[in-house]
Structures are given as C-alpha cells and as structure tokens.
Amino acid sequence: MELTFLGTGAGVPSTKRNVSSTALRLDSGEVWLFDCGEATQHQILSSTITLSRLTKIFITHLHGDHIFGLPGLLGSRSFQGGESELKIYGPKGLAHFIDTAVKISGTHLRYPLQIVEIEDGFQVQEQGFTIKVALLEHGIDSFAYRIEEADKTGALNxxxxxxxxxxxxxxxxxxxxxxxxxxxxxxxxxxxxxVGPQIKGRHLVYCGDSRFNEKTIDFALNADLLIHEATFSAQMASLAYEYYHSTTEEAARIAKTANVKKLLLNHISSRYQETDMVDLIREARAVFANTDIVEDQMTVHIPITKPSSK
Incomplete structure (x- = not known):
C-alpha cells in the first residue's frame, strides 16, 4: 500500500500546496481517496493515480476545502468511461450536496454511485479491510477513518x-x-x-480537521501510520484552539501517546512558507521523532511488518 498526497494545504490553495486530498493505492491497484478539495482532479493528472482505479472516497467533513472538488471529479470519471460502482462515505449532508451538484449541473453519471452517511462509531467491512470511524472536535462534524487490513496467512516453506x-x-x-x-x-x-507466522495487516488512521482531542489517542492506538493535521505552529496554540485546529506539537503528542509507528503532518496553513518547514518539523520531532511533513505529490509507502522467525 502507498499514499499519494494530492493536496496538503489548509483552507485555501497556495502555489505550493493545494487543498485537501490524499489517495491510498492498495496492493491490488485499487484506489481509495480521502477528501476531495477543489482541483483534486488536476492534481491527479500530475500523479500516477487514475480515476479508472478509483472505487471509494472517504470524506472527513463538509468544509469546502475538503469537498469542492467532488462534483468535477465525479463528472470526469463518467466522461472517461467509468462504469464500475463508486462508493462514497461521509458525514450527514453529503448525499444532498452531491445530489444537488449533479442535478443542477446536468451531469450524467454512467456508473452506479452509492453514498453512505457515517456517524461516530460507524464500522464496515470492505474487501479484506475493516473501516472504523470516530468523531473529532471541529466547528462542524469532522471524522477520522481507521483502515485496518486483515491479517494474512504466513508464507509457505x-x-x-x-x-x-x-x-x-x-x-x-x-x-x-x-x-x-x-x-x-x-x-x-x-x-x-x-506455514510461517501470520503476517499482521497494516493499520492507518486518517484524521479530518480537529482540535487536540484525547479521543484520537485511543482511536489511533498502535497504528502503523497516523495522518494528522498541523495547521499551526506550536506557538499558536491559542489560535489553533479558537479555530478548531491543531498544532505540530499537539499532533506529535497524540502520535507519541498512541504509540503509532509514524506520524505524517498534513493540512499546513498557507501562512507558512517552505523556509518555515524546518522549524515546524523540529517542533513535532521534539515530541515524536518519527514525524514528517507531507507535501503535494509526495508518495509514502506503507510497508508490511515482517513476522519474526520461529
């Protein structure tokens, strides 16, 4: 599995960071998308991701920088000949947003579209994965998704x-x-x-926008990878709280306490320039060493944990 970050900015796009969207490519080649901010389909054109392989979209919340790219992407998938079912998960109100956009624009979708509106504690099985949902703390309902790959049988000797x-x-x-x-x-x-030892499935947690929330610690416990917003620097904790966002240091505290293997900081405010990244990453790594800040078009591989030999 690997993640390609299509948009890593916060609120509004900048010349270096588009608004939120991340693609997860499974070992099968299937693609799942997390959030779909404006111009996501343009970002896809600059990546190795293709709409023909897209089967699921997970929307964390309904703020525009996370959903305004959705109508265009749905239409383009149809224009490009997509006929297989597309399933979209997201908060209450998502179905109305999509239905209104498609109908008013006269967009004809050639493929079946299934929309599943989620709530705190929602859980579903999808093709060898368990998908879990937790409500975060934001100005509107915002969710985290935990993707748990099923364990696999060990290799034959x-x-x-x-x-x-x-x-x-x-x-x-x-x-x-x-x-x-x-x-x-x-x-x-x-x-x-x-038969060798069982191969543990990979677990990743993708968080929508949120203040520091101790509930996230339990939700992310022992995950291989945590993707968490870090809209503000540590020095701006009061502003982050006021606007329902997190700082670099707060995201790192969650990762450390949850005992995750790796933390990726996402949703970076456009107030920060590339020269500021060194300071932002230093703040996070002072708390949790295995931290990186993602950038647009970065691809991160999620390796399988090799079982110890008998």
Whole structure:
C-alpha cells in the first residue's frame, strides 16, 4: 500500500500546496481517496493515480476545502468511461450536496454511485479491510477513518515441502488454509510445520480537521501510520484552539501517546512558507521523532511488518 498526497494545504490553495486530498493505492491497484478539495482532479493528472482505479472516497467533513472538488471529479470519471460502482462515505449532508451538484449541473453519471452517511462509531467491512470511524472536535462534524487490513496467512516453506516430496499444486492451498495433508507414504504434514507466522495487516488512521482531542489517542492506538493535521505552529496554540485546529506539537503528542509507528503532518496553513518547514518539523520531532511533513505529490509507502522467525 502507498499514499499519494494530492493536496496538503489548509483552507485555501497556495502555489505550493493545494487543498485537501490524499489517495491510498492498495496492493491490488485499487484506489481509495480521502477528501476531495477543489482541483483534486488536476492534481491527479500530475500523479500516477487514475480515476479508472478509483472505487471509494472517504470524506472527513463538509468544509469546502475538503469537498469542492467532488462534483468535477465525479463528472470526469463518467466522461472517461467509468462504469464500475463508486462508493462514497461521509458525514450527514453529503448525499444532498452531491445530489444537488449533479442535478443542477446536468451531469450524467454512467456508473452506479452509492453514498453512505457515517456517524461516530460507524464500522464496515470492505474487501479484506475493516473501516472504523470516530468523531473529532471541529466547528462542524469532522471524522477520522481507521483502515485496518486483515491479517494474512504466513508464507509457505516451499523448500521444506519439496524436501518432503510435496510438489506445488492445490495441496499447497490446503496447507495455507490450515489443513493437514497425508502423503502417499502415510506421513502427515501439519500446516503449522510448513506455514510461517501470520503476517499482521497494516493499520492507518486518517484524521479530518480537529482540535487536540484525547479521543484520537485511543482511536489511533498502535497504528502503523497516523495522518494528522498541523495547521499551526506550536506557538499558536491559542489560535489553533479558537479555530478548531491543531498544532505540530499537539499532533506529535497524540502520535507519541498512541504509540503509532509514524506520524505524517498534513493540512499546513498557507501562512507558512517552505523556509518555515524546518522549524515546524523540529517542533513535532521534539515530541515524536518519527514525524514528517507531507507535501503535494509526495508518495509514502506503507510497508508490511515482517513476522519474526520461529
């Protein structure tokens, strides 16, 4: 899996940062999109992401810098020949926004569109993933999504199987499924002896706009990756609170307390120039060392945690 950040700015676009949108490319090649600010489809044109692979969109909240790119993207997917179903998750009111935009503009969608309006505690299974939702603290309802990949069966010890006289074929799948097999010589091969340790699925948490919120700590607990807003520097904590946003230091405190593996800071105010990034990252790393600030068109790989050998 890998994330491509299409828009990493806050509120309004700047010459360096577009407004919010992030694409998650699964190992299958399928693409899930988180938020869809204005000009998201233009950002996609500059990336390796294609609308034909897009199957799901997750909207964190209904502020314009997170949804104003949605009508155009839906139309373009249709114009480009998209016919497979697209499913969109988001807060109450999202269906009305999309329905109004599509109808008033006369946009014809050639594909089925399913809109699922979420609430705090919502949970759903999607193609080997569990998706969980938590309400954050913002001026309007804003949510975090936790994407949990299912654990996978460990790798077969092919060399050991061959040494036992077991050749590749359907019998390998039986062992992967946990079944035992009996060889022609009567020897029983148990799956536990030839299948490696289970491979833990990856967990990532993508947060919408929010003040510092201790609830996020529990929601992000032990995640492989946390994407959290850092609209303001640590020195502007009072302003961040007033406008329902977080600082670099507050995001880092959440990551540290939640014991996540890596923190990516997102949603950076346009008041900060590229020369300010050194100070912003220093503030966060003073609290949580494994922190980076994302930028537009940055791609981050989410590696599989290799199981320890037996």
């Amino acid at each position: 092919v060399e050991k199987l061959k040494s036992l006289g077991v050749q590749p074929g359907p019998i390998y799948q039986k062992l992967k499924n946990g079944d035992s097999i009996t060889l022609d010589n009567g020897k029983v091969v148990h799956a536990g002896g030839v």
